[in-house]
Amino acid sequence: MVEVAVDAAAGHGPGRLALADLAASVGAGDLLTDPAAMEAYRRDWAKDPDVGMPCAVLRARSPEQVVEAMRWATRTRTPVVPRGAGSGLSGGSSAVAGALTISLDRMRAVEVDVATRTARVEPGALNVEVKRAAAGHGLWYPPDPSSFEICSIGGNLATNAGGLCCVKYGVTTDYVLGLDVVLADGRLLRLGGPRVKDVAGLSLLKLFVGSEGTLGVITGATLRLVPAPPPAATLVASFASVADAAHSVVVIGASLRASMMELMDNAAINAVEDLRPMGLDRSAGALLIAQSDAPGEARASEVEAMARVCERHDAIELFTTDDPEEGELFCAARRAFFPAMERRGSLLLEDVGVPVPVLPGLLEGIARIAARLEVDIPVVAHAGDGNTHPIIVYDASDQVATDHARLAFGEVMALAISLGGTITGEHGVGRLKKTALPAQLGEDVMDVSRAIKAALDPLGLLNPGAVL
Numbered sequence: 262m263v264e265v266a267v268d269a270a271a272g273h274g275p276g277r278l279a280l281a282d283l284a285a286s287v288g289a290g291d292l293l294t295d296p297a298a299m300e301a302y303r304r305d306w307a308k309d310p311d312v313g314m315p316c317a318v319l320r321a322r323s324p325e326q327v328v329e330a331m332r333w334a335t336r337t338r339t340p341v342v343p344r345g346a347g348s349g350l351s352g353g354s355s356a357v358a359g360a361l362t363i364s365l366d367r368m369r370a371v372e373v374d375v376a377t378r379t380a381r382v383e384p385g386a387l388n389v390e391v392k393r394a395a396a397g398h399g400l401w402y403p404p405d406p407s408s409f410e411i412c413s414i415g416g417n418l419a420t421n422a423g424g425l426c427c428v429k430y431g432v433t434t435d436y437v438l439g440l441d442v443v444l445a446d447g448r449l450l451r452l453g454g455p456r457v458k459d460v461a462g463l464s465l466l467k468l469f470v471g472s473e474g475t476l477g478v479i480t481g482a483t484l485r486l487v488p489a490p491p492p493a494a495t496l497v498a499s500f501a502s503v504a505d506a507a508h509s510v511v512v513i514g515a516s517l518r519a520s521m522m523e524l525m526d527n528a529a530i531n532a533v534e535d536l537r538p539m540g541l542d543r544s545a546g547a548l549l550i551a552q553s554d555a556p557g558e559a560r561a562s563e564v565e566a567m568a569r570v571c572e573r574h575d576a577i578e579l580f581t582t583d584d585p586e587e588g589e590l591f592c593a594a595r596r597a598f599f600p601a602m603e604r605r606g607s608l609l610l611e612d613v614g615v616p617v618p619v620l621p622g623l624l625e626g627i628a629r630i631a632a633r634l635e636v637d638i639p640v641v642a643h644a645g646d647g648n649t650h651p652i653i654v655y656d657a658s659d660q661v662a663t664d665h666a667r668l669a670f671g672e673v674m675a676l677a678i679s680l681g682g683t684i685t686g687e688h689g690v691g692r693l694k695k696t697a698l699p700a701q702l703g704e705d706v707m708d709v710s711r712a713i714k715a716a717l718d719p720l721g722l723l724n725p726g727a728v729l
């Protein structure tokens with residue numbers, strides 16, 4: 262793979278004439294080159310301090326513009342960073358100095374086809390906009406990252422996003438039937454379509470899901486919709502310790518079919534209460550929020566069965582409700598975790614995951630790392646999936662604290678790998694976790710991944726510095 266120069270500040274990147282050529286092909290009106298205007302497109306929510314200044318930001322309106330931009334990038338050997346809504350937590354859409362950022366945030370159309378139970382979606386449409394369009398036809402688009410109101414479908418596809426309901430309903434890849442992808446050389450691939458079954462050829466469609474902008478730019482998708490489930494009943498259980506909550510999760514996961522199972526530890530409960538007081542028990546060691554959307558009376562009995570499991574694991578308090586609005590208040594509290602943590606200091610965000618039976622071991626190990634390195638690591642978890650979000654909070658102006666936080670970041674990922682888990686369950690590798698990737702995948706898988714990247718993007722133009 263040929264390496265390309267990416268530092269405009271050092272005099273690399275495309276010159277004035279090349280940018281004029283780009284403006285002529287895509288339309289100057291959709292191209293930002295003023296640093297002040299480009300500022301909003303430089304960082305994602307990981308707030309990586311090392312982001313560069315792009316040579317330009319294309320706010321694409323059509324697939325044709327993306328095709329033109331990629332042809333230009335290949336001609337001029339200019340790297341490209343695809344960008345959705347910038348809610349990523351791994352620095353995947355961080356700007357690269359001298360590169361072109363292609364933002365898909367203006368391509369927002371959503372069209373529901375009731376006959377095939379699909380939605381044809383442009384990549385910049387927010388997840389919530391797809392959900393709303395589906396609901397307008399009595400249908401449901403299940404993937405529900407906590408960020409569903411602020412993240413785009415293109416970003417969800419590129420990171421294979423998960424969420425709260427995937428314990429029962431699966432993740433983004435389970436709802437993709439078709440993708441339009443522009444390759445590095447400007448070819449537009451149309452993969453799949455509104456067909457439930459289609460096994461013609463290699464499964465290239467799935468290759469692009471989760472590829473984090475390193476293999477192509479997604480310009481359209483056909484998503485599978487399903488009938489909306491009945492409203493959920495909710496259980497909220499508080500425990501003296503995270504271990505009691507985690508052991509309950511393991512037993513519930515093995516015997517019942519929760520539609521959501523989220524865990525918050527004491528620090529997470531308190532951070533959320535500080536942001537949005539709703540009377541959560543600040544003294545609890547952990548809170549488990551679980552739901553069942555089983556049909557009819559099965560819902561109440563499933564929630565009751567979950568409550569009995571929690572009781573057997575020494576739950577301090579149990580609360581159940583059949584009222585969806587009341588249940589949603591607790592889900593909203595859980596979703597407020599990231600915004601609540603943002604006020605606490607600098608953050609290093611993890612999303613390590615393990616097989617569910619190993620969850621208690623992972624949580625214990627994280628607490629040990631926090632104690633040994635003297636760093637705060639509050640945890641929330643999509644516990645039913647074994648997917649945790651330990652957030653390392655530190656004072657960036659203190660060098661010792663910063664060093665300890667970085668050590669903890671690496672140790673938490675190493676711990677997950679040692680337990681047969683993953684360094685990232687849903688946020689993606691991006692730029693922040695890529696040094697840990699070979700330890701999880703091993704050299705053979707890394708080699709094959711690099712070979713695929715080289716076949717599709719021989720000049721290494723797409724999202725340089727991310728993932729591989």
Ligand SMILES: Cc1cc2nc3c(=O)[nH]c(=O)nc-3n(C[C@H](O)[C@H](O)[C@H](O)COP(=O)(O)OP(=O)(O)OC[C@H]3O[C@@H](n4cnc5c(N)ncnc54)[C@H](O)[C@@H]3O)c2cc1C
Binds near residue numbers: 353479
């Ligand atoms: C408060 C909060 C809660 C969150 N909760 C969850 C959660 O529960 N589950 C979860 O999975 N994530 C969660 N996230 C992370 C984030 O929202 C997801 O990773 C989301 O999928 C990113 O979408 P985006 O549009 O913001 O993408 P961006 O941040 O813009 O980009 C993410 C990656 O996708 C690539 N990309 C974006 N669009 C395209 C495209 N059209 N073609 C090719 N590549 C593209 C980028 O290059 C980058 O690598 C959360 C984030 C926040 C801030």
